[in-house]
Amino acid sequence: xxxxxxxxxxxxxxxxxxxxxVGYGKKYLDKKHPILNYLNSAxxxxxxxxxxxIVVVVFYIVQTSDEILSKYLFTVITTFLxxxxxxxxxxxxxxxxxxxxxxxxxxxxxxxxxPVKNILAEQFKSxxxx
Numbered sequence: 001x002x003x004x005x006x007x008x009x010x011x012x013x014x015x016x017x018x019x020x021x022v023g024y025g026k027k028y029l030d031k032k033h034p035i036l037n038y039l040n041s042a043x044x045x046x047x048x049x050x051x052x053x054i055v056v057v058v059f060y061i062v063q064t065s066d067e068i069l070s071k072y073l074f075t076v077i078t079t080f081l082x083x084x085x086x087x088x089x090x091x092x093x094x095x096x097x098x099x100x101x102x103x104x105x106x107x108x109x110x111x112x113x114x115p116v117k118n119i120l121a122e123q124f125k126s127x128x129x130x
Contacts, residue, residue: 042084045091045101049083057082 057078061071091097095105 041092041103042087044103045087046083048101049086050079053079053082053086 054075057075061075064071066074091101091103098105
């Protein structure tokens with residue numbers, strides 16, 4: 001019976017640490033930061049890609065005779081770099097790929113509200129007459 005109380009207290013302690021970590025995170029990490037928008041847009045494509053990339057990378061790594069730790073570190077680093085490269089080169093620049101990977105449209109920055117005609121007129125004013 002004492003073992004049951006010990007196991008229960010270990011479980012309660014573990015959950016208490018989880019709740020404490022979430023509470024501290026909510027209190028101290030709940031701030032707007034410019035990089036969060038970028039990271040939020042990259043999360044879902046990264047999630048979709050990472051398993052396929054891991055399977056392909058590990059298929060070749062398993063055949064080597066290196067230590068487990070070096071295989072693991074190489075897999076993690078290589079997977080991260082490949083997924084980010086695929087995101088930047090093939091997904092982020094193209095609207096159709098962003099749609100297929102379920103990401104939001106990029107916000108297009110508003111240009112000057114000055115009509116093109118006025119902009120061209122100003123440019124031609126600076127050209128000296130011949």
